[in-house]
Amino acid sequence: MSDKVHVTLTVNGRSVDADVEPRVHLADFLRHDLGLTGTHVGCEQGACGNCTVISDGVALKSCLTLAVQADGSEIETVESLATGDQLSPLQQAFKDAHALQCGYCTPGFLMTITALERRGGALSREELRGELAGVICRCTGYETIIEAAEDHLAEVAARG
Amino acid sequence: MKAAPFAYVRPSSVAEAVTALAEHEGMARVLAGGQSLVPMLNMRLMRPTAVVDVNRIPGLDTVAIGPEGGSIGSLTRYSTLEASADIAAHLALLTTVTRHIGDRQVRNRGTIGGSLAQADPVGEMPLACLALGASVLVQSVSGTREVPVHELLLGPYWTSLEPDELIVEVRFPTAPSLFAFSEVTRRHNDFAVLAVAVTATRTGEGFTGVRLAASGVEATAILAEDASAVLEGTSLSDAEIAAAVEATVDVADPSDDVRASAEYRVHLLRVHVRRALERLRDGGDRV
Known part of the structure; x- marks a missing residue:
């Protein structure tokens, strides 16, 4: 068994200290060690994007990042979005557009769109589809997800 | 599936990285973007004794491209290539192929050097680098050498890199205009x-x-x-x-x-x- 490595990182604004095995990926670390089970593991090979989180402002697949790599990073998961029972505007947009059915992929979409929202800039529907192509949904057929993302990004842009 | 155990090495310089690679005598793997390596680890298609994480080595992600070509640091991420105005102006083929690679999350992590070392037979980056006449600058414990991409790619997931060699830079000659x-x-x-x-x-x-x-x-x-x-x-x-x-x-x-x-x-x-x-x-x- 290889030696554990000490890591210090920030997760959803909270400072975290832990000793992790190098082979543990970030998604498992978030779920098993920190109990943040909002990040969903679908394929563990980078195909489904359901485990997408934001690391230092960048959307990445947490199953393809080792937990030790997150040492010193600022990680944001889906748990960072809502305030208590109050949905975030993006989550509300998903609810309004019926952009989820089973909901398994939803955290991946929410975090991918959150990173996109911060990047700013106007996107065509086609470009938006491209930006979201890294998350796979098996229920909705995507139309309502694209709609929710479009509605939300338009609202953010209108607010300035 | 979960990866088999391995030791984790995080060098802070290229010299440290290649020393670690040499010490593990071909049993260590370089972790750059990890978008191909980590799936292979998770699926246990690969069981290295050590993973050498080059992500914290400073100076490996410099883009210096102009009308006469230039160089791109091996750790430069696809998203950076995609957004670079210099690359769009002088190596437009690279900008175009980058948009065909993976998805946003993958492009946020994957690197140009990693793609060439991975040598996926249908990877867009090796193909574009071949068409552009690029070469790679590689470093090992015994020094550096420059390898043209057509001599780098030997087969599927197989390159002419020695086990202790690390790609540090990709070099491009003046690109044709079309x-x-x-x-x-x-x-x-x-x-x-x-x-x-x-x-x-x-x-x-x-x-x-x-x-x-x-x-x-x-x-x-x-x-x-x-x-x-x-x-x-x-x-x-x-x-x-x-x-x-x-x-x-x-x-x-x-x-x-x-x-x-x-x-x-x-x-x-x-x-x-x-x-x-x-x-x-x-x-x-x-x-």
Whole structure:
């Protein structure tokens, strides 16, 4: 068994200290060690994007990042979005557009769109589809997800 | 599945990284973007004794591209390449192919050096680097050497890199002014079934410096040198394009796999080499 490595990182604004095995990926670390089970593991090979989180402002697949790599990073998961029972505007947009059915992929979409929202800039529907192509949904057929993302990004842009 | 255990090494310089690689005598793997390595670890297709994480080595992600070509640090991420105005202006083929690689999350992590070291037979980056005549600067405990990409790629996931060598930079000569890129995938941004990249410069009525590369038709991306020679100095007439198509098919030896049969790949090769050359004749692709 290889030696554990000490890591210090920030997760959803909270400072975290832990000793992790190098082979543990970030998604498992978030779920098993920190109990943040909002990040969903679908394929563990980078195909489904359901485990997408934001690391230092960048959307990445947490199953393809080792937990030790997150040492010193600022990680944001889906748990960072809502305030208590109050949905975030993006989550509300998903609810309004019926952009989820089973909901398994939803955290991946929410975090991918959150990173996109911060990047700013106007996107065509086609470009938006491209930006979201890294998350796979098996229920909705995507139309309502694209709609929710479009509605939300338009609202953010209108607010300035 | 979960990865088998390995030791984790996080060097802070290239010298430290290559020393670690040398110490593990071929049993260590370099972790750059991790978008190919980590799936292989998770699936236990690979069980290295150590993973050498080069992500914290400073100075490996510098983009220095101008009208005379230049260099791109091996740790430069696809998203950075995609957004670089210098690359769009002077190596537009790279910008174009980057948009065909993976998805946003993958491009946020994957690196140019990692892609070349991974040597996926249908990877867009090895193909584009071949068409652009790029080379890699590699460093080991015994020094540095420059390897042209066509000598780097030996086969599927197989390069001429020694176990203790690390790609530190990708170097590009002056890029031709025109390019065309054509790719077939079964799904949006999936691994390519086949891709064709061609670059050239228009000189009066003719085209010079033609470099035609194809992937998905051999064990690795190939440079179709005979086809390039057929086209050199010509105006890319329909007859000349047809001759180049056949010269490309002559050097292709595809095999059947899960994505397409060998026969279908040859069919696709004919169609896409022709289309790429016709587009080149009409002024080439735009970013």
